[in-house]
Amino acid sequence: MSRFFATGSDSESEESSSADEITPKAPGTTFKQSLLLSDDEEDTKRVVRSAKDKRFEELTNLIKTIRNAMKIRDMAKCLEEFEQLCRAFLKSKNIVDKEGVPSFYIRLLADLEDYLNQLWEDKEGKKKMNKNNAKALSTLRQKIRKYNRDYETEIAAYKENPQESADEEEEKEPEDSGSSSDSDGDGGDEGVSSKSFLKKKPEAASEASKFLKSAKGSGDESSSSDDDDDDEDWGSDTVDSGSESSDEGEGRSASLAVVFLKKTQDSDKPSEKKLGKKKKPKKKERLEEEAEEEGGEEVEGGWEKVKGGVPLVKEKPKMFAKGTEINTAVVVKKLNEILQARGKKGTDRAAQIELLHALAAIAAENNLGQGILVKIKFNIIASLYDYNPNLAAFMKPDMWKKCLDCIDELLDILFDNNNHIFIGENIAEDSENLAISDQPFRVRGCVLTLVERMDEEFTKIMQNTDPHSQEYVDNLKDEGRVCGIVDRLLAYMENKGSTEEICRIYLRRIMHTYYKFDYKAHRRSLGLQGESKSEQDQEESEGEDSAVIMDRLCKFIYAKDRTDRIRTCAILCHIYHHALHSRWYQARDLMLMSHLQDNIQHADPPVQILYNRTMVQLGICAFRQGMIKDAHNALLDIQSSGRAKELLGQGLLMRNMQERNAEQEKIEKRRQVPFHMHINLELLECVYLVSAMLLEIPYMAAHEFDARRRMISKQFHHQLRVGERQPLLGPPESMREHVVAASKAMKMGDWRTCHSFIINEKMNSKVWDLFPETQRVREMLVRKIQEESLRTYLFTYSSVYDSISMETLSEMFELEIPTVHSIISKMIINEELMASLDQPTQTVVMHRTEPTSLQNMALQLAEKLGSLVENNERVFDLKQGVYGGYFNRDQKGGYQQKQSYQRGTLNQKGGYQQKQGGYQRGGYRNQNQSNY
């Protein structure tokens, strides 16, 4: 046997060897074997074969040494070599799996075992052996026993035909005996195979007859090809057997092998190949796609290729034998055949899609009814999705287009036959009704899932396209189609679907709506006041307001949805949409009512990202409405982490690169929000910083000496510090620098400078112009800056004034006197400003009760000392706890007394403060009274 492999990669030897293997094997395993065999026959690549040869050569060499060692009874050597052999065999497992266990290997195993047993029995011989050898013998014997258990059947089969091995043995002696022994070996092999075939002959015969029948069905061409063209013959044969066997199971495979064998034995493989290759260019008609298919086939294993082979023979109806009556059953069968290959390794997915398309065309051509068409369409779309095995990869544009077309067509069919087609995932495969009959069609499948998947694919495409390229714009244009499909499906579902399905499709619709600003509605709302309606406006305003749509869809989901996730998403989208359109109160109320803030951390990351987006949008909305505090609070979480980009799913942070591995990165990448849905990060930061400035600067001024001053916004302080660290302060460039410069101006109460820093050309183009109602926002901002500057001014400089006229203040800050009055009144009421208002003269009279900085320090020191004493006492407590109890009891009272004493002082302090407050307020009132 080894000789075959030694001589090189002769296809014939390959054949015969595999034939050898097949015979003893159980038919079940041979099925696959023969399959692969056909593969090999057709176009096994040289490389593969040589790899196999290499392995086998290695094995045979090892076997040779073992046999030699056996001859000289060198057990130690035998054992060593055997172990090596086992390893080598393991290494060549791949090939063995494909080819079956090589018979020479089995032969060696059997012989070795026999030999060892023999030695074992031979007590005298054993005694003669040296210790080393004896030991090796026993080990080897045990080993081989154990090892051979795995190959029992093969060995048994081998033992049945020891003559084969005898042949082999003979061959083995003249190591390279040349062609005579070659033929000898062949003969032997053939004999074996034929012998084993004999057993199955009857079955094979019946199969053969079947082949004949079908072959006849396929017309004269196949018969003619039988005569002259081996390639074709083989092709058609295998095709038929392929389809048959796939239907009828494995039992037939052995006979299949016969078919192959018969042919291969009398035909020369290489020439066959050449023939096949020559043939191809001849057949011009099928050339285009078939060539492509052929290419695919070459890669793929299994039956599909063979199926593809059919059209090689016949030109027109590619799927079916000519003359076959094409009816629903046949088509379904064919469809199943095609689908069986789905997901298998090596299946050419492109070819499969082609096939399905062809099948659909056939079905349409033969008027098999919409049912089958729908079914095929389902499968086409599914295979389109399958085209990319990698979850991260996105669809190629042509695939995507195809997919969209297909879904459109599918929906067309569904709409056209609204009442005649039932589709659903719950319809069992066997209860489908695809044939044309009075009953409506019943098709298994779920359009909704397909559309959802399509939507996801769309997102994936958008994620993977460079957002600054024209390509992105082109891709984005498809969004319209996607929306259209979603809309159509929505209409369809509203009639047919269950509530759950409706919820799902509604959510899809919402997801496509919530982030878009409804300019039409916006213009209309403006137009109602401005009343100049052009035709264009009217045209545009025909569609429903997105707000109305959102409202309808979301409310349906709130009412009907049972899965928490869809509802959560819907709420978030709804809030986002409200916020986007400046409906602050609705948005806020919805957010508060939904209690999402409490349990959002339990949601999955995409929902959390949506939540973050919503919060940010809410914050920006609040800012536009002038609710600075709300805006700040809403944005605080996102901005304070410094990872806004990541939290909003708008990009990965570089600094985390080391922390996460490639897998995580992929997952995170998949969560990214497509670029067209991004929230402008600079806008977000600017809004946050400006709100922080408006809150923080007056606060800082008010609590200048407060030791426990907490920071409202850490990030803002960080920016300030960065600004301070600058060695040279030039005019501000970036948005942050503008805000920092403005903050500095505001600290001095200089609102004009502050204003000029916040609102100028640069900032307009960077930030403020991005708002839909730019002018209004800017006006609001100016107003806020004036007010807060006034407050800051009063805080900072109140100690300098004895009294200050409100008129002056109103001039300074360009605010109306009532506004100034109200601001100051508020400050006085909140005890932020120790002053009183003198009505007749319109002045603010300062009380100067603010502690000086020294007093402040003293207070701070007192506080610190208090905590120090507390800590110290704790140490003392511990000492007492450790050292004995009785000490404790006595002192406890004292200690408690002391505590109560402390509390007393505390109360006193409080009382003092109260008194102070009372005094002030009293003073204010008093003064008022005295004034009147």
Added chain:
Amino acid sequence: MQPLYLTLRLSSIVIIKHYQEEGQGSEVVQGVLLGLVVDDRLEITNCFPFPQHTEDDADFDEVQYQMEMMRSLRHVNIDHLHVGWYQSTYYGSFVSRALLDSQFSYQHAIEESVVLIYDPIKTAQGSLSLKAYRLTPKLMEICKEKDFTPEGLKKANIGFEHMFEEVPIVIKNSHLISVLMWELEDKSTVADKHELLNLSSSNHLEKSLQLLMDRVDDMSQDIVKYNTYSRNLSKQQQQKHQYLQRRQQENAQRQSRGEPPLPEEDITKMFKPPQPPPRMDTLLIAGQINNYCQNVKEFTSQNLGKLFMAEALQGHN
């Protein structure tokens, strides 16, 4: 050991040198005191500063410099015996680990050495602030053993009050200097002379308070540290106790069953006592706080006096 009486023969020179160094920067300046012991007095007659460190000459050899300096001084026949060192300070913030360490090494090597603390700010306000300190024998003991654990300090029974002892100073000027001083006093303006009567207080007080507060914060931290330590310690003690009890019970049971008792394991290994926090820093901080308080007290009492005086004057007018 008897307290040493100090006589500063050349105080003016010392002070002038300080001033000179002050001009160079606001950092703490240090220098070497030279003099000799006469009877029970330590007479300091001269000094020279340590050069200010700059980044450029990192390989500057201080010891070499000192030796050179002293040798040169000997050549010109000036007292060259090393008797201590001096340091400037602000607002009395000199009690630190660095001071302790260097004074310890001085005192360890030269028994009679002192550290002279000079406060330029206070002096500028009109009252010469020059103080000499030595470590107490007790503290020397502790520093020698380097045992700063709570137990060690407790055993030594040392409080912040007993860390440093102040050595009384007597300043003696040479006649030439005295003459110069008289002349200077004649020339100086009234405002210069009555700097002492400056009523403004807040600035100095604020500074002191600020420093005091920082120390108090440190103290708090140290106490918290100590607190956790003692809590851990007691917890461990408890565990150890429980473990021992269990072991005892088990052994008793085993004995009753006639089995050999369990082998003794190294308990100290099983229960490693937590690292006790060094308490020396706390002591130093306490000393520093005390110092600040003294300063503030002194300052405020003086100031109050001044204020009352001013009020009385006003009333009188």
